[in-house]
Amino acid sequence: MPVTIYDIANKAGVSIATVSRVFNGSTRVSANTRSNVLKVAADLGYQPHATARSLARRKSSIVSAVIPMLTNYFFVEILRGLQDTLARTEYDLLVFSARTLDEVDGQMDRALQRGQAAGIFVFSSPMTGERVTKLSAFNEALVLVDCFHPGLDSVTTNNLEGGEVATRHLLETGCERLALIMANPESVPARDRRDGFERALASAGREFDPSHVVTSTDEDHHGYNEQSGYDAMRKLLAGKVCPDGVVATSDVQAIGALRAIREAGLSAPEDIRVVGYDDILIARHVGLTTIRQPMYEMGVMAAERLLSQIEVPTQTRAQTVLSPCLVVRRTTSNDVGSGEEPSGQIVGRA
Amino acid sequence: MPVTIYDIANKAGVSIATVSRVFNGSTRVSANTRSNVLKVAADLGYQPHATARSLARRKSSIVSAVIPMLTNYFFVEILRGLQDTLARTEYDLLVFSARTLDEVDGQMDRALQRGQAAGIFVFSSPMTGERVTKLSAFNEALVLVDCFHPGLDSVTTNNLEGGEVATRHLLETGCERLALIMANPESVPARDRRDGFERALASAGREFDPSHVVTSTDEDHHGYNEQSGYDAMRKLLAGKVCPDGVVATSDVQAIGALRAIREAGLSAPEDIRVVGYDDILIARHVGLTTIRQPMYEMGVMAAERLLSQIEVPTQTRAQTVLSPCLVVRRTTSNDVGSGEEPSGQIVGRA
DNA sequence: TTTTGCCGTGTAAGCGCTTACACTATGCCT
DNA sequence: AGGCATAGTGTAAGCGCTTACACGGCAAAA
Known part of the structure; x- marks a missing residue:
């Protein structure tokens, strides 16, 4: 019937x-x-009949996204950008979420299934050789989001710049002894942010104190978690030279660090200034200065890129790099008004 | 090739x-x-070839989810439950997200497209007559999540019970003058929570003061937003009898209310105790007592339900109702340890 | 030895749609 | 009047796969 x-x-x-x-x-x-x-x-x-149509047309009206750790606010925001853009087209979005980075490969295989999708997004996954091989063999449109490989289309933010901006901000507010709380270096963004940290120090003519860089070896979310920030801060506080400014490679780590600071009877920004990274929702509520990534825009741009690849398959590759921006709040400044002013003072452009 | x-x-x-x-x-x-x-x-x-396979088998290996306001933590958690469960099957998940409840119909039409999916989840959407008609005409598996209609499978939480538990908790901690900050009554969960509020008052033999129920008429997220909570609290504070206990129909509203309380020079729990609803991430950080919904479990159960419907299409309908549970934190108690203990004291079972 | 049955395989008919190609009018030009 | 576009429609061949049915062969049963 x-x-x-x-x-x-x-x-x-x-x-x-x-x-x-x-x-x-x-x-x-x-x-x-x-x-x-x-x-x-x-x-x-x-x-x-959607399926019959796809088969006859030799072209699916589905695009897929492979996303590790969907729980993350960051990804959800990007997803919104994707969806809003795709909603105006004929394409629907198949979501493959991996709970850990290890699961990414399995989900990627599902997503790459022949005949399933007209294009695919791969989020925040380190580009191992095996993955690059698989992705390159994929004959449909492909856009990397928040990760990078030469020869593949990508939309990323400039993590190096972000790390640099965060660090420079601390220097400008008068910090003398800077520290970095870093996620697992397996994470490419973490490494880039660290490089930005080092670069800012270098160009300010500051010496770089390796003992002031605490690196997580945590596997859970690659060290992007509160506990790892807490532990790192404790370690810093126990060191011989206590830092007066801390950059964390994520907001959740920064929040853990703040807890350690508070427990040590100190406070931010008076004793130690703290900058996070991401601008997650909670950052506003705890007044955390942070680096905001243009997440929604990343989604929009990634979607647009994919659509145009679908339309003109032979098109040249493009790597889009968006700039993050600094959001100044309580943890680095006393001037921003107390309490939870909604957005903070935004410096720079996204 | x-x-x-x-x-x-x-x-x-x-x-x-x-x-x-x-x-x-x-x-x-x-x-x-x-x-x-x-x-x-x-x-x-x-x-x-995925598409060819689906066509020949007369059965897609995709299931769809229609989700309003994906930004919401609540939905993301449920989604995790869905994904984790579906990942173990042959089914992939197509996500249709609507930015507003009005967009739901459009996305639902896309999701219901013949031949697209072997089943569909509809999240948190009021069951208008038109929707019920469309959904009933859909010949594949269907599960409502966080919404309800007799004759359709659903997985919901008991909002009436949640409202009741929240209210009873305030009564037990000694509150005398209870108020309710309510979202837009278009939202079914909001109405149910209010009913729970009223029922708890009634069964405690308390009189019900209509002026202590502030109802949002906000369209934005159906009044589930911070501003609406803030406005409502201001109204309550300006009333002749100031409440000493407030139930809000969501955490975001509660957080707005807390701001109004703070700005009035009062504090929680000393002057006014506050209970939220949802247990979003921020709740932990501001120490908000709240009603937690078993979100992840909802996702798992919805997925299981859908899968079994797909397997045995003629099966009888089932409505699954999960119980929420109370999480006690600072805003209603001085005994819970200060700061941000991770989870709060959990009372009742999910 | 013949019968019965089952196992392993092939043949072919779809699934519901798109689209190249062919065909018929019709109108227009010479 | 004949020739030639051109617009509108139909015929049929797929798209890549699944699966009902048929069939040959071989083992067990008679």
């Missing part, structure tokens, strides 16, 4: 080709026939 | 039917043939 184009063709006294034409790019069909077919289709409650 | 079963059949010297059998329920194929086919397939780098 599902109604097909045959039913319509029968009832309207035309051929299935004509019915199909009506429902497609309307290649030359007379106005009469068209409206007649449309009417019959409406009467019968016809709906095109 | 994409390799099909014909290529394999040729090279292996068998028919396409045999190749197909190897890749399916392995209906009677000799061990020799099987391993030979598998080998050839591996050599050629064969991958089954």
